[in-house]
Amino acid sequence: xxxxxxxxxxxxxxxxxxxxxxxxxxxxxxxxxxxxxxxxxxxxxxxxxxxxxxxxxxxxxxxxxxxxxxxxxxxxxxxxxxxxxxxxxxxxxxxxxxxxxxxxxxxxxxxxxxxxxxxxxxxxxxxxxxxxxxxxxxxxxxxxxxxxxxxxxxxxxxxxxxxxxxxxxxxxxxxxxxxxxxxxxxxxxxxxxxxxxxxxxxx
Numbered sequence: 752x753x754x755x756x757x758x759x760x761x762x763x764x765x766x767x768x769x770x771x772x773x774x775x776x777x778x779x780x781x782x783x784x785x786x787x788x789x790x791x792x793x794x795x796x797x798x799x800x801x802x803x804x805x806x807x808x809x810x811x812x813x814x815x816x817x818x819x820x821x822x823x824x825x826x827x828x829x830x831x832x833x834x835x836x837x838x839x840x841x842x843x844x845x846x847x848x849x850x851x852x853x854x855x856x857x858x859x860x861x862x863x864x865x866x867x868x869x870x871x872x873x874x875x876x877x878x879x880x881x882x883x884x885x886x887x888x889x890x891x892x893x894x895x896x897x898x899x900x901x902x903x904x905x906x907x908x909x910x911x912x913x914x915x916x917x918x919x920x921x922x923x924x925x926x927x928x929x930x931x932x933x934x935x936x937x938x939x940x941x942x943x944x945x946x947x948x949x950x951x952x953x954x
Contacts, residue, residue: 779889780896798826801866834858861890
């Protein structure tokens with residue numbers, strides 16, 4: 752009987768994820784009843800595959816190994832942190848007692864676009880923002896349609912969270928970018944100095 756239940760849950764998960772990729776805005780309105788074990792396994796699978804693909808696309812075996820190990824840990828922390836924060840805010844400010852497992856499942860599903868865009872963000876780092884934006888939109892739809900929460904409350908909480916996250920990401924991005932530009936400038940200056948020195952030595 753247990754084996755049949757496992758097979759059925761695997762089948763339901765595959766069907767849901769297939770429909771989610773086809774119609775995310777419709778599928779997110781129906782948060783599935785997955786077990787904690789299935790949820791933990793799915794988070795690991797999606798995050799580890801994302802880490803490996805990110806490393807392969809950057810042509811680095813080391814990055815693939817690091818991504819396989821550390822991205823699932825980061826995903827677990829992020830998902831449960833967001834779910835816990837939402838649960839706290841909803842209980843305190845909306846006086847609602849939600850099913851924490853369903854809420855965590857919703858947060859994980861809405862993270863899928865961010866993980867997907869993270870893989871291809873090597874093309875341009877700003878692609879990450881597309882994934883984050885899609886995740887926040889889906890999270891808003893899921894909270895409103897599945898849990899029937901106050902729409903204005905959801906908009907305020909998610910809008911503030913979105914701009915904090917995007918702002919911190921942009922600060923990090925602008926700090927990293929100038930450093931790489933400085934390094935390129937230093938390399939160019941060194942090359943020019945070497946050429947000048949060679950010319951003087953030849954003269």
